[in-house]
Amino acid sequence: MPESTTVQPELEAERNYVTTLYARLDELRAEKVEQLTRTRRTGPQGSIQNVSERDSFAALYEDRLAQLNAVEDKLVFGRLDLDDDVNRDGEEAGAPRYIGRIGMTDDELRRLMVDWRAPEAAAFYQATALHRQGVRRRRHLMLRGRTVLGLDDEVLDTDLFSENDTEHLQGEGALMAALTQKRTGRMGDIVGTIQSEQDAIIRSPLAGVLVVQGGPGTGKTAVALHRAAFLLYEHRERLNSAGVLLVGPSNSFMRYIERVLPSLGETGVVMASVGELYPGIIAVPEQNRESARIKGKAFMAKVMAKAVSNRQRLLAEDRRVVVEGTRLVLTRGAVRHAREKARASRKPHNEAREVFTKTLVRELAEQLQQVLEDSAGNGNAVDRSYLVQEVRESRDVRIALNLCWMPMTPQSLLEELYAKEHLLAAAAPQLNSRELAALHRSPGSPWTESDVPLLDEAAELLGDFKAVGNKDGGAEAQLKRDLENAEATLQNVEEMLFNAGIDGLVEAEDLAAMNQETAARQTAAERAVADRNWAYGHVVVDEAQELSPMQWRLLMRRCPLKSFTVVGDIAQTSSASGASSWAQAMKPFVAERFTLEELTVNYRTPMQIAEAATRVAHAAGLTISTPKAVREGQWPPLVDRLAPGELLSKLHEVMPGEVAIADGGLLAVIVPESRLTQVRAAVQGQFGRRVGSGSGGLSQDIVVLGAREAKGLEFDVVVVIEPQEMIDEVEGSVGDLYVAMTRTTQRLRIMAEGEIPAGIDTEE
């Protein structure tokens, strides 16, 4: 093709079309602003229904406006030229089809651009020369601001390609441009360059459990996020009310990905790190590996159940209680009988307590009646209801009943269990004294991520604390609202179960009890975050290899439909209670009923560095999937072997050079946990406030962090400190080092006074 004569007019034509698209976007925004102002101007008048209708409209316009504002950057990125016989809806034959962040039509409803998630856009990601799907040419439009800077074309309808070419990466120019961009500390979307193996996963059906295994940098996080956006588009009706939950490993990671979904026009996904899954608690990472390991074990569910049942106590001997000056006896037999009855109700502890106390209060009231009638002489009947009241209010009785069956919150139960070793030992006979000691903590210590599933388990077993003696008039109205809400999702539930060929996993009545409507005006997302019993329509889990069986239990509870997208890399497991295979992790919940897909191309790490990481993993005997790296790097991994005591001075010496290579991008120094404070102080001493740490750290261009915190993140340049210590810290597991080495997009430098693990150097 004579480029110079054809490309320029093509570019001009695209620029004109893109100008039209942005003009239309501006028009739509202006329309929404106008509608919103008009609605707000109506003022707070009229019936409650009118007011709430107005609020709903205002919320709707606000959402739409937020979406239109969010898609400004790279509004359009693709174009398909199609065969004439392709079925076209709302398009002229022969007209190109533009693919963008949202669908747009002109004011006569002619289609201007197709949403990337629509079925008509699928060919943009899937068509190959071998399977053209009616596509003659695929074009990537590269924009900066509202200007088209360049085009990247793939012609699919020629015989010019050899067989190998059918395997090439789609939109290679556009892809490489995206991959070589400087990192900003925030993940961006990949909507313009999604590759076909990724697209197939993004568009898979909603129902069931989909597990996506992929080595480092294969786009698992990107795929998980785009899948959430796709599902919300494809199943909006279903998922808008029930919501989608996206779970990630840490707060830094959540901050890293938080802008992707809004840039795809989706603001309704609930995003939470594993420490945030219990409403009202923000848990800190668990520092003690041994206690993380124990707390994550599946048997902890039994331990919690035992801890609760141990708090439903019998009397050692009959006990005297005084009611209004009269002595009564609470017998051991009566308490045993009441406990049996309460347990038989199968209600959670706090709710079953009502059955327990009612039974005993009735028993004591009868005793009291007998005593009073006996002393008053024959035929003098005493008013029973009055006696029941007397018994209930007696301080003695209250103390005795509480001793036997105390209402508890999940926090009070767990706190006491950790603080009092004899209670823990009684609930957990499977733990030895060393393990019991590992779980000890004083009351008031902050909750950790591994406590979260235990609190959740306790909440299930204990039931509503507020229900204890608190039968307010609002309860009935609340129940009615709950049922209405549940009804809306029930229909979807049945449909989904049917589609998935699953039954028996969820009881309709269980669902009816979920999704309590706490406030009429809250969005589904806001309500879901605050409600432990919320039943999500779909859950996406990233870095899922880290989750313990107890964390999985919690998540499965959050989605009784068991509609999950689970992404992760078994080889990167560093958590003491994480998974060693997907089958093992999934078995307790769905047995073999999950689909496993694999991503095979590494888009992040340059080839030489990816190969070094693979060698390290292999040398340590780790079985890993070895994705193909898409690009060669400029540098092989550099290794500095240092003399004892030389580390900090050498780091000081090399840092300016490394920062210069990062050239405005991001540099991370990844260190063993035990050296974090020391190395951070040294780097801060050199670069001052440029150095970030913690979940806000990624807004700085230099960051010092541990491998676990670096999980899921990426940087232009990475300096790894003392790799062998990184392995030793996690009992010889190479997962953390493997993660650290694969965080870079350009350059890796390894510095060690200590041993260099096998495989890092090419010559080994």
Ligand SMILES: Nc1ncnc2c1ncn2[C@@H]1O[C@H](COP(=O)(O)OP(=O)(O)OP(=O)(O)O)[C@@H](O)[C@H]1O
């Ligand atoms: N199709 C694509 N187009 C452009 N960039 C992509 C594509 N796929 C992945 N990337 C980029 O590759 C990098 C790695 O992606 P991502 O973080 O999703 O990988 P990952 O599999 O989750 O990695 P890890 O397990 O190592 O954390 C990101 O910068 C992402 O934007």
